[in-house]
Amino acid sequence: MSELSGRIIVVTGGETGIGRATVLELARAGANVVMGGILADKAEETIAEASGAPGSVSFQQTDVRLVDQVDALVAKANAEYGRIDGLVCNAGIFDGFASGIETSDRLWDQIIDVNLRGTFYACRAALRHMVEQKAGRIVNVASIGGLTGMADGASYTASKHGVIGLTRHLGCYYAKDGITVNAVCPGVITTTLRDNSTRILGEDAPVMAGVGVETDWLPVRVPMARKGVPEDISAMITFLLSERANYITGQCMTVDGGWTAK
Numbered sequence: 001m002s003e004l005s006g007r008i009i010v011v012t013g014g015e016t017g018i019g020r021a022t023v024l025e026l027a028r029a030g031a032n033v034v035m036g037g038i039l040a041d042k043a044e045e046t047i048a049e050a051s052g053a054p055g056s057v058s059f060q061q062t063d064v065r066l067v068d069q070v071d072a073l074v075a076k077a078n079a080e081y082g083r084i085d086g087l088v089c090n091a092g093i094f095d096g097f098a099s100g101i102e103t104s105d106r107l108w109d110q111i112i113d114v115n116l117r118g119t120f121y122a123c124r125a126a127l128r129h130m131v132e133q134k135a136g137r138i139v140n141v142a143s144i145g146g147l148t149g150m151a152d153g154a155s156y157t158a159s160k161h162g163v164i165g166l167t168r169h170l171g172c173y174y175a176k177d178g179i180t181v182n183a184v185c186p187g188v189i190t191t192t193l194r195d196n197s198t199r200i201l202g203e204d205a206p207v208m209a210g211v212g213v214e215t216d217w218l219p220v221r222v223p224m225a226r227k228g229v230p231e232d233i234s235a236m237i238t239f240l241l242s243e244r245a246n247y248i249t250g251q252c253m254t255v256d257g258g259w260t261a262k
Helices: 016-028 040-049 067-082 105-131 154-173 193-204 214-221 230-242
Strands: 008-013 032-037 057-061 085-089 136-141 180-185 252-255
Touching: 008 016, 008 067, 016 040, 016 230, 032 040, 032 067, 040 057, 040 154, 040 230, 057 067, 067 105, 085 105, 085 230, 105 136, 105 154, 105 193, 136 154, 136 230, 154 180, 154 252, 180 230, 193 252, 230 252
Parallel strands: 008 032, 008 085, 032 057, 085 136, 136 180, 180 252
Antiparallel strands: none
């Protein structure tokens, strides 16, 4: 039996990509996952894919830019199960590599509101319960864009640096309460982030530029010379939620094929 069997874990942005891989891995490990997100149609697909897993998956429409909705998501999990063992803050949108001059006020606000403010809202809501329990695991999905200056656009880079700073503070501050807070920093991962971001941002969406021709670009930056897959990240998230990681807090675990080591 998995050590995550029966655990109650809230996941924001669990409908696609890294979030979906995480929800599925947790459900297959026997966890009960309460998923919050904006893309209800994609959430239905995720729930269908999890059908038959030992754990359960439920969904509540949640826009992490809205504190009332985030609080309601966490309250739902606590009301249904009486506790919250873990939180994964995965909801995020991309800025299409927009430079400082190219970043409009609206784009800046939207990226910061989803990636950083939304992560803070979810962490704060979960911590209120975890401090009472004297136990809990939080994993924030940051990015190598939070560790370097030239991996992404201006607003995305700023937002992910903020997530890492928040993670370090919360991880240190709440260690005394039996809570760990860590971040995962993915490199280039095959997901639908650009399409999802365009859909969520609407008229505020920039042109979602790519990162160059894969065969030319990847070997220059990434020693493994390939993109990662969502399961590469969900494996690290699952580890950080487990008891095997109980002496790790305030850390940023990089999963990038060697990009930032080069």
